[in-house]
Structure formats: C-alpha cells, structure tokens
Amino acid sequence: MKIILIFIFNIFQFSYLHANEESINNENLDEKEKIYINEFSEINNMSENYGRLILVRKHNLYGRNGISQKFITHQRKLKKWINNWENYIKNIEIKNINDIYSFSTQLQDFLSMQSIESEKLKIALNQIINNSENSLMTIKNSNDYNKKSLSEFTYYLNQIDISQNSLKNSISMYKNNSIHYLRQIDKINTMGHKSILSKIIIELSKIRSENPNKTLHEFYILINASKELNPLISKLEINERKMEEHISKYQYFSALHLSERNLVSCSKTHTELRNKFIKININNYTYNLNRIKEICSKSYDTFIRFKRKHKKIYDYTLNLIQYINKNILINCNEYINIIHCNELSIINSIKYEEFTKFNEKETSFIEYKMNRIYEEFKK
Incomplete structure (x- = not known):
C-alpha cells in the first residue's frame, strides 16, 4: 500500500510539473506515459502478490480455523490418544482365571475406541497437509512482477520477499510435521498392541491356568485381529457419523457422494473382512460380519430417508444456506x-424463484461454496 501511494504521488508530481510546459515533445510524453503505465501495471501485480501473502498468513495459516490452530488441536488429541495407551497398559491386571472373559470383552472395546481415534487423527492430519499444499499453491500462483521496473522500491520489495519465504517455510513446516506424525501414528498403534500383549503375558504368568499356552494364544489372536480388523470397521463408523453430520446440515450432494462411496467401501470391507477371518481362523472372535452389515445398512437407510424428505433438491440447499x-x-x-x-452476499441475494430454475450442477456448486465458507468460519 505504501508503494502504491508513493507511486501515485509521483504521477501527480509529474503532471503538476509538466502540465503547462508547451515545449514538451508529444513523443516524449507518450514514452513517459508508457513508462508510468508499465510501472503501474507492475505495481498492480506486486499488490496482488502481496495481497495473497496477507490472505494466506492471516486466514489460511493463523485464522480461527487455520492450519496452525488445526495442528495445535491435533497435537492435543494425539497426546490424549497416546496417554490412553499408556494408562490402559499400566492398569492391566488379571487377578485370576475368572477375570479373563470380562477382560477380553473390555480389551476389545478399548482397542476399538483407539482405532476410531487413530483414524480421526489421520483424517485431521490429511486435512492439514491438503490445506498446506493449497496455501503454498496460492502463493506460487501469484502474478510475477518486474523488480527492475520498480527499482526505487527495492527495500520494500525485498521485505516482501523475506515475508514470502518466511511464510512458505512456516507452512512447509506444518505440512512436513503432519506427514511425520501420520507415519508415527501407525507405529504407535503397532507398539500399543504389542505392549498390551507383553503385559498380558506378565499377568498370565502370575495366575494358575490349566492351559496357559491356549489362553495366551487366544489373546494373541484377539489382539492381532483387532489390529487388522478394527481400522476397517472404524472407517465405516466414521463415515456413518459423517453421514449424520451431512444430513443435519442439509448437505444433499455431500451426503449423496458419501453414500455412493460407502456402497463401494462396504462391499470392499465385507470381502476383506471375510478373507481375514478365514486367514486367521477366528471362531470365537466377537467382531463379526454382522457389525459391518449393521453400519452399512444404517448409513444407507439414513440417506434414503433424507433423500425422501424433500421433492426438490433446491429445498435442501435453501435449508443448508439458512443453517x-x-x-x-x-x-x-x-x-x-x-x-x-x-x-456469501451473492448466494444470500438469490431469490427463491431463481433457485427453482437451477439445475443440479448449479445447485451443487452453491452447496460447495457454502460448505467451504462453513469450514472456514464455523463457530
């Protein structure tokens, strides 16, 4: 802004000094006008470049729902997830043979809960990575400007370059850290399962069992099966909750696309689950195919009921805008x-009569825009 003000002052100063000089050659005047127009064009490019920097820094990176805040929230949840592993393993206790069944049931519940949280942590990290990449692309796509044409503002341009590099480094740091933690989550998950098995071995050595090897083998199967099967089930459960969120906000097209993906995921998961059951020969393992069928059927039925709620698609979009x-x-x-x-102002200004004339593509575009606004500025 300061550069633009200085430049405008120079233009007025030039006009004032030469307005009454009849001796100025018209060709020279045209040449000078070209120079100033060229400089003004370069300043416009520089201004657009700097505007992108401000937007990315204040909104994308440090905004209320920006990359930095998302990362801080993720770190807090990651720490809680890790503490859950530590506390559970520390408190494992099997006093006698009669405790084994109840402990097995409680162990399955814990592993299922940790698996769901693990998938949520991964989703959050992937969002941070995507937001970081989009922000870096926003900076990269800035208009180039010729510094030689703006040589009198070299100091300010250098400061902008410094700010740009600093911003890119900050965003890259969040992106790289997110990629690192994405890898670590799977490692921690594996370590958690192994540590539980190790603690169970210690606990079983303290009690008298008719067939300790058989009991240990059953726990081994349970824990390894949980590690294999729970992520598959957890993803479906997360999608089931996501479907409920879409419906509560009247996000028709988001719910439609999720329903289509769920049909594919359910079929794929059902097949994978059956193969894993056969592979590891689980006969008494309580996680069975009925749970998959229950999740998939509920999610599908929920969407069908939602789809029948309104005859016209634009009614969903109008409710979404209001929400x-x-x-x-x-x-x-x-x-x-x-x-x-x-x-937001343009969408809010669209009259009901106009909505009734929109096709699905146009209505879908409005939902997409409103969803983006909601994700950026939700309370």
Whole structure:
C-alpha cells in the first residue's frame, strides 16, 4: 500500500510539473506515459502478490480455523490418544482365571475406541497437509512482477520477499510435521498392541491356568485381529457419523457422494473382512460380519430417508444456506474475508424463484461454496 501511494504521488508530481510546459515533445510524453503505465501495471501485480501473502498468513495459516490452530488441536488429541495407551497398559491386571472373559470383552472395546481415534487423527492430519499444499499453491500462483521496473522500491520489495519465504517455510513446516506424525501414528498403534500383549503375558504368568499356552494364544489372536480388523470397521463408523453430520446440515450432494462411496467401501470391507477371518481362523472372535452389515445398512437407510424428505433438491440447499448463516462467525469488515463475504452476499441475494430454475450442477456448486465458507468460519 505504501508503494502504491508513493507511486501515485509521483504521477501527480509529474503532471503538476509538466502540465503547462508547451515545449514538451508529444513523443516524449507518450514514452513517459508508457513508462508510468508499465510501472503501474507492475505495481498492480506486486499488490496482488502481496495481497495473497496477507490472505494466506492471516486466514489460511493463523485464522480461527487455520492450519496452525488445526495442528495445535491435533497435537492435543494425539497426546490424549497416546496417554490412553499408556494408562490402559499400566492398569492391566488379571487377578485370576475368572477375570479373563470380562477382560477380553473390555480389551476389545478399548482397542476399538483407539482405532476410531487413530483414524480421526489421520483424517485431521490429511486435512492439514491438503490445506498446506493449497496455501503454498496460492502463493506460487501469484502474478510475477518486474523488480527492475520498480527499482526505487527495492527495500520494500525485498521485505516482501523475506515475508514470502518466511511464510512458505512456516507452512512447509506444518505440512512436513503432519506427514511425520501420520507415519508415527501407525507405529504407535503397532507398539500399543504389542505392549498390551507383553503385559498380558506378565499377568498370565502370575495366575494358575490349566492351559496357559491356549489362553495366551487366544489373546494373541484377539489382539492381532483387532489390529487388522478394527481400522476397517472404524472407517465405516466414521463415515456413518459423517453421514449424520451431512444430513443435519442439509448437505444433499455431500451426503449423496458419501453414500455412493460407502456402497463401494462396504462391499470392499465385507470381502476383506471375510478373507481375514478365514486367514486367521477366528471362531470365537466377537467382531463379526454382522457389525459391518449393521453400519452399512444404517448409513444407507439414513440417506434414503433424507433423500425422501424433500421433492426438490433446491429445498435442501435453501435449508443448508439458512443453517450455515446461523452457524458461522465471519467479519466482513476485514479485507482478508472480502472474497468469502462477496460469495456469501451473492448466494444470500438469490431469490427463491431463481433457485427453482437451477439445475443440479448449479445447485451443487452453491452447496460447495457454502460448505467451504462453513469450514472456514464455523463457530
């Protein structure tokens, strides 16, 4: 902004000094006008470049739902997940042979819960990685400008370069750390299962059992099966909850696409699960195919009921717009929000009669835009 003001002052100063000089050659004047127009064009490019930097830094990186906040939230949840492993393993205790059945049931519940949290942590990390990549792409796609044409502003341009490099480094750091933790989660998950088995071996050595090897083998199968099977079931359970979220917000197209993906996932998971049962020969393992059928049927039936709620698709979109307007916190006085505010204003200004004329592609686009606004500014 300061550069632009200095440049405009120079233009007015030039006009004032030469306005009454009849001796100025027209060709020279045209040449000088070309120079100033070229400089003004370069400043526009530089301004657009700098505007992107401000947007990415204040909104994408450090905004209320920005990359930094998402990463902090993830670290807190990751720490809690790790503490759950530590506390559970520390408190494992089998006092006598009669405790084994109840402990087995409780162990399955714990491993299932940890598996769901593990998948949620991975989803959050992938969101951070995607947001980071999109932010870096926003900076990369900035308009180039010729520094030689703006040589009198070299100091300010150098400061912008420093800010840009610093911003890119910060975003890359969050991205790389997220990739690192994504790998570590699977390692921690494996270590957790192994540590539980080790603690069970210690506990079983303290009690008298008619067939300790058989009991240990059953626990071994249970724990390894949990490690293999729980992630498959957890993904379906997360999708089931996601479907409920889409429906509660009237996100018709989001629910439709999720339903289509679920049909494929359910079929694939059912096949994988059957193969793993056969492979590891589980006869008494309580996680069975009925749970998969229950999740998949419930998710599908929920969407079908939702689909029958309104005859016209635009009615879902109108409800979605109303929901999002009530559940976002956006300050349209801040210039970094101007694009989202303009989009929101345009969508809110569309009359009911106009909505009735939209096709599915247009209605889907409006839902996409509203979903993005909601994710950025939800309360």
